[in-house]
Amino acid sequence: MFRTRFAPSPTGYLHIGGVRTALFNWLLARQQGGQFILRIDDTDQQRNVHEALQPILDGLRWLGIDWDEGPDVGGPFGPYYQSQRSDRYKAAVERLLAGGHAYYDYSTPEELKAEREAAEREKRPFRYSRRFMATTAAERTAFESQGRQAVVRLKMPTEGTLALDDLVRGRVEFAWLSEQDHVIQRADGTCLYHLANVVDDYDFQITHVVRAEEHLSNTPRQVFMLEALGYPRPAYAHLPFVAEPGSRNKLSKRKLDKYLKNRDFAALVEHARMIAQKIGHPVDADAFNPVIVDFYQTVGYLPDAIINYMALLGWSLDDKSEHFSRQELIEKFSLARVNKAPASFDPQKLMAFEDWHFQQLPPTRKRELAMPFLEKAGLVASPPSDEESLLAEKVIAAAGDRIKMAGDILMFAYFFQPDESLEFDDKAAKKYLQAEGASQLLAKFRCRLATAESFDVTTLEETMHDFVAAETIKIGQIIHPVRVAVTGQSVGMGLFDTLAILGRDRCLRRIDRALT
């Protein structure tokens, strides 16, 4: 039996670091023929859990990280929401109390704070005095008569060490003395995360706890609880953080402004914003943030590209392999080859993977992915006509690797716009249309186009070369003005492809507009 889990808190978005944790858990479960469980850590959520959870579920599903048990799919050990399992936690607390592994503590927050400050003043590590520890009913009654309220604390060992054989870090040891008597149940009777975590992992029969490094220091108290409860100890693997670009700090959604100071990072976000804007998606940091997976979905990244990139963030197979399909990842992934050091998230490299994966796709698939962007941008009907689909397919074929993600089709919006509303880029028009002699040449070449025998790429190319020879000009003198005239831009795919796709009528109309 091999069971892993991913336990997100309903925060309203799927963080890129969370994706990596989920992915590793999923990969392991699939590889071992085990189960991947999704559990919702909502012990402290007062707000609308459903609403805050949906984006996380959607994100995982979009990435193809499917769960065998959890929200929407159920499972034999449910419910999978911590908020619905309080009776289980209560029972565990009772057992801990009965076994002498936990106690009622009647100290007030002020008293606790005073102890803590005293320890700090004397420069010794803080450890709770257990002054208001109540282990008998009589003690409880006495404290309660003073108007005190009880939390439940763990009675942690004070000597010896705990050795942990972490699957990525190796052996790690902790001295029990430096552990605290952590609170596991609040004064209001609700329980805290660590207890819930231990109980759930046991109830769900989790065999491998694969989680972020921040939980490494929390592990002793969890092991203490599970041993006190008589539960088996799962295998642990603590993954390094996904760090922010160019640093070792944890990647954070709130620091987008800081990341944007990096030129390359900013360029990528700028490009994505261009796409988002054209399809009417908000671009403020809350709705559109590269730390959140929804960002990539919005602009048309491929889930496989993200999966491939994320897998390599902290894991590698060897010194050669870069590109992996999902299936290869499932076969080849191993915790033993996970790095110990944090890895910084590099959107440029993600983009390189996106490019690679996208170019593997057959043209029809590219078109299927790109079509929704044209629809959302209002450039084609919804659903698109056969004619529009055909046009899109031609554009995609001719654009080749200039289209690196589905949303990039919008860089070629001019193919789909009516001739009358084509806009000319100011700089491009100034440089090429208003150049000396450009309009005369353009007018002459227009006649050639009007009378060309046919309008295929080969003929167009010949026509152009004949024209250049006849006028004794350099090809650049005519090719650039024509491009700007028919596309409004100075950059783009091969000009003859552009002309042929547009067709004679549209080309002539556009040139006429450019000439006036």
Place this chain on the structure above:
RNA sequence: GGCCCCGUCGUCUAGAGGCCUAGGACACUGGCCUUUCACGCCGGCAACACGGGUUCGAAUCCCGUCGGGGUCACCA
């Protein structure tokens, strides 16, 4: 501050004592190709945090220093 983790090119990494004058990829950059852009091809820049050991020999083992991060909540 205590405890824990980590430290190879800007970034992701290969490297488990000699194969390393440290390899690959992304990025950057020079050139070629070329109607622009992109691609492609050829080339370049660039790292073992530092100091001590151990050893014939260390990026690899040990110790220390420094640096970075995490954790010490009636948050998850």
